[in-house]
Amino acid sequence: MSIAYNTFVITANSMVIVPIVVFLLLVAVIYLLKWLLKASEDVEKTEPYKKLPFESANPPKGVGKGKVSFQYFGYLVMFLAMEPAVVLLTFITIVPKTLIFHALLLYLVLVLVFAPLLAYAAYEAKKIRKWVLD
Missing domain, CATH: 4.10.860 (DNA Excision Repair, Uvrb; Chain A)
Structure with missing residues (x-):
């Protein structure tokens, strides 16, 4: 019998190697998408409100109206x-x-x-x- 069909090797493949390979593929896909979807540098410089929180997609104007309680x-x-x-x-x-x-x-x-x-x-x-x- 070949070592590839040994129950220990099959278990090691299914419990260790396969999850590691899947994890590495997911990380690679995430980094690829991050690189592909990166905003251009000109947009980052010309949009001052990009990183600020908005209310209904409008730029913030003044102080908030009040605190919100966790009433429910x-x-x-x-x-x-x-x-x-x-x-x-x-x-x-x-x-x-x-x-x-x-x-x-x-x-x-x-x-x-x-x-x-x-x-x-x-x-x-x-x-x-x-x-x-x-």
Whole structure:
């Protein structure tokens, strides 16, 4: 048997050499695209607003109107608490009938685990004072 068909060599190829080659190819493509898409030097010198942040693609005029608060934190946490439960519900639909009781029990446990997080999110969503900027 040739060394090329040895299981150790095949494993080394698939776990080490192939990912390294793919990584190097990706890096090469990124550098090639960076070189191809580089802006010309005249544009860099004649566009003073190129590196500045814009509001709706307009040059900035004066100071910003005000600070923005993270007022929907509670709702974000509620979404993050309920989203796994909804996703897991889709998996229950493909469970074989012989395992449906175990799947529903697991789903109930997971919902109970997320329940305190959901309660905390509802509590945070009601704190209107945090929404107001002083």
